[in-house]
Amino acid sequence: RKEVEQDPGPFNVPEGATVAFNCTYSNSASQSFFWYRQDCRKEPKLLMSVYSSGNEDGRFTAQLNRASQYISLLIRDSKLSDSATYLCVVTQKGVLSGTYKYIFGTGTRLKVLA
Amino acid sequence: ETGVTQTPRHLVMGMTNKKSLKCEQHLGHNAMYWYKQSAKKPLELMFVYNFKEQTENNSVPSRFSPECPNSSHLFLHLHTLQPEDSALYLCASSQWGTTKQETQYFGPGTRLLVL
Numbered sequence: 001r002k003e004v005e006q007d008p009g010p011f012n013v014p015e016g017a018t019v020a021f022n023c024t025y026s027n028s029a030s031q032s033f034f035w036y037r038q039d040c041r042k043e044p045k046l047l048m049s050v051y052s053s054g055n056e057d058g059r060f061t062a063q064l065n066r067a068s069q070y071i072s073l074l075i076r077d078s079k080l081s082d083s084a085t086y087l088c089v090v091t092q093k094g095v096l097s098g099t100y101k102y103i104f105g106t107g108t109r110l111k112v113l114a
Numbered sequence: 115e116t117g118v119t120q121t122p123r124h125l126v127m128g129m130t131n132k133k134s135l136k137c138e139q140h141l142g143h144n145a146m147y148w149y150k151q152s153a154k155k156p157l158e159l160m161f162v163y164n165f166k167e168q169t170e171n172n173s174v175p176s177r178f179s180p181e182c183p184n185s186s187h188l189f190l191h192l193h194t195l196q197p198e199d200s201a202l203y204l205c206a207s208s209q210w211g212t213t214k215q216e217t218q219y220f221g222p223g224t225r226l227l228v229l
Contacts, residue, residue: 004156034217041202041225042222042223043204043220043221043222043223044157044204044220045220046217046218046219049217087156087157089218094162099162099164099210100145100210101159101162102147102159102218103159104156104157105156106154106155106156107156
């Protein structure tokens, strides 16, 4: 089983639609959670951190369910510019004490259509 | 955005060449990372440095040799690479706290082609 699993998509949605992505992680000791966005041939960029209480940033809402070990991202009123790959990221403690590592999912590709 | 810079942006090399990738972060972070991103695969962590000390080596072949002279600079020395090493190599940095680590920031990457 992969440490972080995402549906690769693509999700093709019309402008204005609401779309949701899920991500599951296997290690219950995972500590921090993030959604990153990666445009074609560009580096990943932080979209938002994910907290247990849920958090919202404009049209984007992220939720964390520790009991079920999944993270979600909801995008409302999709724009053409939202077309990208969305990466789910969890952090875990590293092998050495006091160290950490980031585990990336393969990403979910979103295409917003005019 | 110039928080994390990488050079060169593109590199073509033969299997017998030796080259180096450079990364510099201007964010005052204490941890730096090398990742490899191949087509249709998730980012693969290669190396992690914290305060110049290597804390993670993810079973990377010895033809990749990292160097971290200080907390702002990270190099990846390449020699006798294989065509399957062609990929996007991303550098990132973050700040490690006492109980958790903060967001990673990525450089633009070096797109490497090995012939």
